[in-house]
Amino acid sequence: MTSIAVTGHANITDASRPLIGEALVSRLARHPAAELTGLSCLAAGADRVFADAVLAVGARLVAVIPSWDYRERMVDPGHADEFDRLYRAAAEIKVMPYRRTTPDAYAAANRVLLGRADLLIAVWDGGEGGRGGTADVVATAQAHGLPVEIVWPAGSERRDVKRAPRR
16 A cells, blocks of 8 residues: 655646646556545645545545644635535545644644654745745655655646745
């Protein structure tokens, strides 16, 4: 059995979704579907594209939800149908023991993802970020010896990227 977790940008553009989805399906299809589990927090953007790719290749999806109020507080009402569809499709759902979505809840979800994974796929443009962001999760995985594969196909973009000035 191979378990692959995802981390990635929530703010990928709509035009980037099919590019990233194709790249993810290609990566996941390297593994026999019956022996593959994909782990995702079902966050907007990369997490949901990954979850769709896991289902597209016929693998098992595990949803790791940061808190009990996650859907209510963090899922945009315009994308609730997508979240609900993926949530229902998950073979296993693990909800962190937090009533409210907080940085600690996200950190706990990331620990579960990394702790259960044999590989981390990062849908990442290589940019820096804050605590619990994609760059932080990648660094944590690497520090613990977990293999990381970066997926950022040519033409992929994020919306509203605010970057700190480089020194």
